[in-house]
Amino acid sequence: MKINRRIAYWLETHWIAPAYAGGLLTFLSLFFFGAATNTMTGWLYVISGISFALLTIAAILPGRSLKSLDVHRRSLEPVSVGSQLTVELEIYNRSEQPKTLLQVYDQLPSTLGKSATAIETLAPASTYHWVYYLPTEQRGVYHWDQVQLRTAAPLGLFWCRRSQKAKATAIVYPTILPLTTCPLVDQMGWEQNQQVLDRSQFQMATEGVTRTLRPYRYGDPTRLIHWRSSARYNQLRVRELEVATGGQEIIIGLDSGNSWQSDHFEQAVIAAGSLYFYASRSQLNVKLWTAKTGLVQGNRAVLSTLAAVMAEEAMGENLPNKPLIWLTQNSQSIVSLPSGSRWVLWSDDDHLRSTKTAQFSELGLQIFPEQPLQLQLQSALK
Template identity: 85%
Template sequence: MKINRKIFNWLETHWVAPAYAGGLLTFLSLFFFGAATNTMAGWLYVISGISLALLGIAAVLPVRSLKSLEVRRRSLEPVSVGNQLTVELEIYNRSDQPKTLLQVYDQLPSVLGKSATAIESLAPRSTYHWVYYLPTERRGVYHWDRVQFRTATPLGLFWCRRSRDAKATAIVYPTVLPLTSCPLVDQMGWEQNQQVLDRSQFHMATEGVTRTLRPYRYGDPTRLIHWRSSARYNQLRVRELEVATGGQEIVICLDSGNSWQSDDFERAVIAAASLYFYASRSQLNVQLWTAKTGLIQGNRVVLSTLAAVRESEEAIADNFPNIPVIWLTQNTQSLSSLPSGSRWVLWSDQTQVSSTKTTQFSDKGVQIYPDQPLQLQLQSALK
């Protein structure tokens, strides 16, 4: 059965494959031709000849029908896990004849599912816009490059299928958890700089920390309005305050060069994205490190990197930061080699964690348990 299916697919993509009616008519045509040869009856020759001519026309027309079709694909906007991916294609008929009864298949990666549509009629020199939506359940960078057209028009006796190039790249970002607090980030650098001012003082301040004045924008707090300058310029002017970070630099390191349990690695990617954006919202100088890319920065770059990162990937970047980091790992042995002042997030069982209590970092991290919400664990106090 599988062999027959392979032969059928090969015929359909390289030439034409008979439909059920086409196969039946082919058998009857050969039967009538054989009977005519034995009996020398002219009417049997006529029936077989007409049938074979009809089969020849039915085999040629589907191939000709697909030759003048073109497809163009619009670029895909990245989405986060759980959101729908919007795919848009334009199918253009460049011939002067209408195209009817077309099946169109976008050759998606198996993880994204299947997608197909039917076009009843496509007028000459016209374009058919096909828009469909794909649910996303797993982060990743997905590539595909083919669209297939299939038809048996006009007689329905033979199927013909042809492919067109239409390259696509879909980026599905990992989930970013809305952390309201995170001791891992908040306490980074306290040992190195005990004189760092609390940033909340600057958010509430109205005197002595003004960097510049700018026009008022909707949503600015009224306590920051500089009334004297506003009266002078006859428009509201707002203080733009200095933000103190104490020169802190946060580096979030994902241990992608080692082996992981698949589910744990996916949670580690989510944690890395969540920690990065929490630190960014806290106005810290934050960077991400992976074994393949080294240090990177920038919201879109980080999300794209985390969408593509894989466990046990080849380490082409040998520039591990020599400053305190937040280390996300499943390898307990790696904790002892971290720079002083580092924090860790560990995916491991209780037995392995107990064996690391002799290291100097055993009280400066968070152990992640699979049966508890990841967001709550990232917001918990350090051990």
Template identity: 55%
Template structure:
């Protein structure tokens, strides 16, 4: 069987291969021919000749049906992990004859799922068939595939024929972005160096620091110190002050230590944390960038999400982390020096972290969102 299957696949793709019924008819034709040789009966020769002619026609027609078919693929919109990809294919018949009883198979990469099949009853002459299907996603990544197979056994079903079409596809699955309501890691970054001096020697501090920007309803996890009690009494519900953030004119960098050696689940958590911290900082109107070992600094929603979708643990490092306040996401507790005003997030069970700045040790048995919102 191990030898027969590759031969059958080769025949189906490059010519055509008999189906079970085709083998049965071929066997019957051979038997009738043998009986005719032994008995010299003409009617046996006629039956065997008709059977062989039927086999020849059945082997020729499926191949002819697949000539002139063109496959085109529409652009696949990016989705977040857990959502469904929408894949759209157009199969066009450029011949003057309709094509009947066709099967289309989109050969997905193994990590994304099994091949998807779709039967098509008829594609009319100079017509087309639009096939749209949704495919679930589990993990982030950039997935590429390029093969679509068209197959048919029509009209007699005695032979099966397949033809492969090059039809490149690229599907981007973004990491999950957690809806953080607050995050001390981002809110307090850079405050260790919040007082600067201008060229005249006078201290400089952002004028809007500590000023109330707006009020909003209380959400679970909000710090009690930000409750505006007077407004809460007036509205009959707790109201939270949203303050202007101090960034001291410096960029904030979410730095993912992707060159390090990670456990698989921890690295996926770190990617989710990086995306969540980036978008939280962006909502706070901070100048934020993402750094990974393989890409250096990137910014912009699309670029950041695509970078995080493509990154992997242990990738080659092309750049050093910038000398700016960082939120350093790493599994390595041995790093001793970070730029002034930095914070860190560590994925390792340890109680000895001798770093100069505060941070979070992520516990695998607790929700990641809660730990990022609780802070240190």
């Protein structure tokens, strides 16, 4: 059965494939022609000749019908895992004849599934807008460039399928956890810069550090709300604080150059994005490092990097010799971390206990995949 389907598909894409009615008419035409040859009966020749003529017309018209169609694709907006990806296509009929009974297939990557639609009638010099939505279950950057048009019109005896180029790039960002606190980030850099106020103390201060007041935005800490001004303006007002971090830079390093278990790596990507955006909301100078891209900064650039990152990718830039938050599955990589660094390790408890020596002298978190990741990232350090 699969072989027959492959043969039919090959015939459709390279030439034409007979439909059931077309195959039956072809058999009958050959039968009448053979009977006419044996009996030399004129009316049998007429029937077979008309049948062959009809088959010839039915074989030529579907391919010609598809040649006058153009396909254009609108650019795709990035989405996060769990959101729907909106795909928009335009099929334009540039001929002076209407097109009927069309099937359109968007050749998606297997991870995204399948999508198809049918067009009953497409008027001359008109455009059909096809909009559909894809559920996203896995982060990544997906590329595809083929749209297939299929028809058996006008007689329905032969199927013809042709491909057109319509390049698409879909970016699916990883999930970002809404961390309300993260000691891993909050305590970063305390040891190397004792003279700088730590972030939590700075945000709790009430005098001498408020630069201005602004309207409350979703995600702002409630402790920054200036209640007197909020009551006066009948609107929540938040204190905008002076930056007193002394130019402190926080680097979140994802150990993407080494091998990972797939589920651990996906959790590490989620953790990297969540830590980055938590630090960014805390108005810290934060950057992301991966083996392939090196240091990356900026919300969109970081999300795109995390969408595309893979385990065991080629090394493009060495790890900077600065304190960082290191996300890894390789416990041995913690040994060479710069002083003042923190680590987040995906490893079983027995392995961690047996190797808990000098390389684990720095503070960090051990992640247990069976427990909620958000709660573990918000927990106190060892």
